[in-house]
Amino acid sequence: MDAQVAAQAYRYAAQRGCPHIHYLWDLPPWRIGTGRHDWIWFARGWYLRLPRLGRRYAERPGYYSRLRYVARHSSDVWVPSTSTETSVLQVFGVAGRRVPFCYDSDRFRAEPAPRPSSRLLLTVSRLTPPKNHASVIRAAARFAPKLAVRIIGQGAERRTLEGLAAELDVPCAIEDRLDDEAMVQAYRSAGVVVCPSRFEGFGLTPLEGIACGRPVVASDIPAHREFLAGAAHFFRLDDDDGLTAAIAAALESGPPSLPHVLKTLTIEAAAERFAELLTPYLG
Template sequence: MDDVRWFAPNRFCTLVVPRLRDRGLSIALDGDRPARLAIAMDAQVAADACRYAVRHRCPLIHYVWDLPPWWLGRGRHDWVWLVAGRYVWLPRLGRRYAARRGFYSRLRYVAAHAAAVWVPSTATATSVRERLGVDCRQVPFCFDSDRFTPGPPPARRRGVLSVSRLTPQKNHAAVIRAAARFEPRMPVRIIGSGPEQGSLERLAAELGVPCTVESDRSESEVLAAYRVAEVVVCPSTFEGFGLTPMEAIATATPVVASDIPPHREFLGTSPHFFTLDDDESLVAAIEAARAGPPPGRGVLSRVTIEAAAERFSDGLMPYLRRARR
């Protein structure tokens, strides 16, 4: 029997697994072999992880990264039950979640029936308690501290870089508008994919901003982009954790970040913060980042892979000790 069945939708959500295995834990990333404990590291795998935990009668830890307010709105969850391995969904009368009702209602069911709910940030903890009505424990995860490191000093740093999904809440348009206020206009490089690509390219053309929008970049290409950027701008209006500024700080590239709670919680004073919906504030932050020294990397010590593995180990062991008795 394994110690942990680890459900994850991608490599990122398994970053701490090798360190936990080094501590002696037996962790399975796939298959249906019994385990003493299951953990769902993302909403995408929560429903399957819950089925597994019920089938093998083991406790489940549900990791909730965030609860986007544009999906939940001000509504409430629909009724959900897990019956004979299948989810039964009964729509609620009255005010419901704004969108993706079935998905987030199942997510709420899993959270309510899990042995524990873990979250990365204070902001997510607040929303989980308020919107899902369950208690939770803050266990911050990590960025890929093995991969994101400073490189050799580039011959010349150039332009503004923004890395994330091309969706409205990622706020890439603010970066283009800010770049248009410089003379000459600052080149902008956006790495990501999503529905906003066309509108961002049109905005850049209208404002005369040299801009490339690139998708499907490899991990090594993204790392190289961080290392040669003059400034990395992280303009999101909403985050549950906020990886991009951590990755940029780790490469010793100047960072500008939106003044939202998760950025303040994990980044300290390393970035230059700007006020959302204030292009002048963003321009001033970019100017300060260009003129100032590289960011202090010490702030990242609590979000390295090793630090997160230590937190996860401390959190998992009480469940494993009980299961081994």
């Protein structure tokens, strides 16, 4: 949840004397910084912040300081994964409750499916360096003939990625603003869904790929290991040889026959989790 939205939600709950449950998705390490948090007070519906001059606690002054305040004063803090649970405890000093989210199980399904292109790699996420799209383009260039890459997302790295693809002569299409049906069809038509992120708090893309019946290659990071064990081909970060080998293995093996990882991550399963934990707050 965005810090501003979280602050508004806490203000609403505080003014009405009702419980406030904060679902904290992730804490990207490169955005936290190394300085101390700013001191925050909440009085009469307003947040007061005392900046720590000369310290860089976050990219945006006060952003994570407000999140920290809201988390420390909420009735409960929920997190989607063990990795986020650990980082929230380390950074905010708050014990979060692991409550996994879900993928859109009503929308992302394997059938009916168009004939997938085994030569097409799909990645879906923001176009920023931490999402590591460049590694997929480099890996595609190692195949003979070279694999095609389709990237769906928005961000400042678009021109850089297009330039890299042109330099390596890799067929690469970068798209954004796909409607719901087009997004599902993009997954179903891919040969392999590649999830190369350096960090995730949960990771929806690999789950959506598996749900659409496609083989998945994923970076070996805690959130991916937690939810994808046995259902994805993993590779170490900054290991282009390993990524290339994982893609080759995925192309050869095809999708997992039993996507067991999805059973507890459907909308229905998440609704049951949320309802059980919300019941004590509903009187």
